[in-house]
Amino acid sequence: MTRFAAELVTALVTLALGAAVVTGSLEYGIGWTEGGPQPGAFPFYVGVLVAAASAGNVLLALRKRRPSAGFVAPEQARRIAAFGLPLLGFVALALLLGFYVATAAYLAGVMRFQGRYRIASCIAVGVGTSAFFFVVLEVWFKVPLLKGPLEAFVRLH
């Protein structure tokens, strides 16, 4: 991916967001009523600002186009994937099984498959961190985290 493509895509995405804000606020009226500006007025002009500035960025990107400028080298893309994919897996797992199980699995998994640590230390760090968060959040600060079937099972039996 070149820098030019990245600039262009980002500017087009923000342009689309600006356009979405504009159309979204038209729904609520952008004019004037007895009680002042209608609810859509402020977001409408903000949307126009975003869209206009994004259009300017598109033009700047086209004008300053330098084909040689890279955005992400293959090696960097690999590193991002190696970090980002387990991260997404963690989020999915947290939504399904709760934070505590997901934290233990994620930490142990990354340590095992990317850090090549011994299985015992992976499990120790994973479970230990999870337990640490449990003590700090649930016990100490009384802030409940998302829990899953395991916690429900432990509590019932």
Added chain:
Amino acid sequence: MANVESLLHGFAVALSGYHVLLMVVGVLLGILVGVLPGLGAPNGVTLLLPLTFGMNPVSAIILLTSMYWGALFGGSTTSILFNIPGEPSSVATTFDGYPLARSGKPAQALTLAFLSAAFGALVGVMLITLLSSWAADFALKFGPPEYFAVYFLAFASFVGLGGAAPLKTLVSMGLGLALATVGMDTISGSLRLTFGFDVLVSGVSFLVAVIGLFGLGELLISMEEGLRFAGLKARISPRAVLETIRAMPRYWIALVRGSAIGCWMGITPGGPTAASFMSYGLAKRFSKRGRSFGTGEPEGIVSPETADHAAGTSAMLPMLALGVPGSATSAVMLGGLMIWGLNPGPTLFVDRPDFVWGLIASMYVANIVAVVLVLSTVPIFAAILRVPFAIIGPMIVVVCFIGAYTVAGSKPDLLFAVLFGIAGYMFKKLDYPIAPLVLAMVLGDKAEDAFRQSMIVSQGSLAIFWSNPLVTTLTVIALLLLCWPTIARAMRAFVPVRRPADTFEE
């Protein structure tokens, strides 16, 4: 001297055992997030904020601000020992800090940085002590048009002084304002910009945005560069500290200049990052030893550090007196104030003097606590960075997502955090500034309310923004700042300025 009396009352609040303990905890956590890549002051404070919902506001703000000071110090530690800025605002410290540390004087580099930082912070707090109640009195006269003009001024100064491409700043700010309008409209009660999605009804939390944009985005950037920490070892002896203290007066010009730049950039929302670069750039240009900058010149450490911390502390002044934060971190704290049920702005000085003066007094104490702690714990925190990234990286990820969840206990917030993380990564890589987005998200509602109330008063005429000398002055300054990039370019075309090679360019 009503201020002095109020300040003494503040010290009575701040110096209780519980609060000093909170300062120690806050500073240590702050150094930790400052040292860790991907976690900085804005998202450190954000992550801690949900845990303070049940606390008394005075204790909560002392904890959060102490974390801020700690983070500012922690960021400098990694800059000097690892050549990796732990915070964006300590990038300029790497230029001379790392070379000096590598040349065999890591202890001198660190103490120099910490002491000048403390000096800058102290000047910032003194400025707040002297000016805040005066500024608040002044601001009590503000009506909606003046408030809107002040918000406009804050936004405009990002465009004018932020240093990033003006159009990109506008996009970032506009997106923040748009995100702030999502959900329930406080005036009409209608749901706006939800596009039929139920998850958008309650709006998009700026705290989740900060965690994604600053935390996850920054982590992705660090990962891409392939983190390998080959840091220098440092242990700081009391003798090294004393020697540096003795040497400090030599750098008085850099200290004064750095403080002045920092205070100015902190009050106008230029922020600590811009302040430290500006201070470094000016020092390099005007110092007699300008040529040796970049090779481990002490003045090259003193200048950015003083400005960084002066800006960090003085950013609290507009936040307290006007309710307009001067940096991303103080924007988060402003959001915290609203969550704790306080009404930020001049009325706070009247309604909750214990809060305001307790906070100001705690800034004196916490900065001293921070210097002592950071000097004595450098080896420990440097050791944390030597923990392999396969362990520490995922832990930071877990902390970020737990933080995003605890903001409101909502599942969709986790997905928002991911989206903001991707946006943060792209924005960082393409030099879109992120702080304006956060500031706009926090201030968006208030700015809109002020605008609508002004319009109601004036029956829809924009002329209300130049209807009296005060609001006219504010509007004119704001417009000048907004057009500053264009004005500066025009001026350069007429008056060719000699540009020293490789000055600061963000």
